[in-house]
Amino acid sequence: MNTLLTLTVLLALLAAGLGWRTWQLRRRHEALRRLLDHADALESLLHRARSRMRAMRQVVDRVAPDIGAEAHASLEADQPLQQGLRDVLEHRLWIARNADTASLRELREASQALQRSHRKIAQGLERLEGAGAELEAAARAAEAQEAREPASLRRSS
Numbered sequence: 001m002n003t004l005l006t007l008t009v010l011l012a013l014l015a016a017g018l019g020w021r022t023w024q025l026r027r028r029h030e031a032l033r034r035l036l037d038h039a040d041a042l043e044s045l046l047h048r049a050r051s052r053m054r055a056m057r058q059v060v061d062r063v064a065p066d067i068g069a070e071a072h073a074s075l076e077a078d079q080p081l082q083q084g085l086r087d088v089l090e091h092r093l094w095i096a097r098n099a100d101t102a103s104l105r106e107l108r109e110a111s112q113a114l115q116r117s118h119r120k121i122a123q124g125l126e127r128l129e130g131a132g133a134e135l136e137a138a139a140r141a142a143e144a145q146e147a148r149e150p151a152s153l154r155r156s157s
Helices: 002-060 065-076 079-098 104-148
Strands: none
Touching: 002 079, 002 104, 079 104
């Protein structure tokens, strides 16, 4: 009887230990999956921002150089996007090297860093979209004004 009780207790402890380990592994797996998802989302956002900046260059080219000079200079500054893409690559390399050994806390901190970068860039992209809409409206207004001007007063392109 004593042996049966001891065996039952040992089996219960073993089951609890296995359950605990399974739960820990599941949490690590989920944290790693979130980290990779955040890296993918940030990279996608950076590519979308780059595409939007290229599209806006065409709008800037439609307005007079004195009006669009500052906007054109801002759109030519590709350095922040390049740095963002390098940062994502560094995160991916860190993940590849450390995924098996990183603590759950380290995985979560890396994920949070990617989320912060994503929010910052998303806010910048929203501002860019707003500026793009204003610039598009200004370009249309300038083109409409130019169409109403006599040919002799039009700026040469």
